[in-house]
Amino acid sequence: MGIADQIRQRLDTAFAPVALSVIDESHLHAGHAGHDGSGESHFRVSIAAPAFGEMTRVGRERAIHKALGPEIMGAIHALALEIRS
Structure with a gap:
C-alpha cells in the first residue's frame, strides 16, 4: 500500500470525513529539497x-x-493541508 493510500485510510478512520482528497504532488518538486526522485514525498x-x-x-x-x-x-x-469542518 502506497503512502497516499495510508494517509487516506488513517484520515478516514480518525475523522470520518464528508470529503477527502489526497494528492501526491512529488513530481512538482523534482530537484527541490526533500525530493529524492522516488516519489511519495510531497502531498x-x-x-x-x-x-x-x-x-x-x-x-x-x-x-x-x-x-x-x-x-x-x-x-x-511536505504535507499541505486544507481543512474544513
Whole structure:
C-alpha cells in the first residue's frame, strides 16, 4: 500500500470525513529539497469533517499529524493541508 493510500485510510478512520482528497504532488518538486526522485514525498490533503468544528487551525493540523502518526510524518517531506469542518 502506497503512502497516499495510508494517509487516506488513517484520515478516514480518525475523522470520518464528508470529503477527502489526497494528492501526491512529488513530481512538482523534482530537484527541490526533500525530493529524492522516488516519489511519495510531497502531498496535498483536502479534508472536511464535522470533527474539526470547534478546533483552531493549529488544533486541526495537530490532530491530522497525530492521526497520521510518526511513521507517515517521518516518511514524507511536505504535507499541505486544507481543512474544513
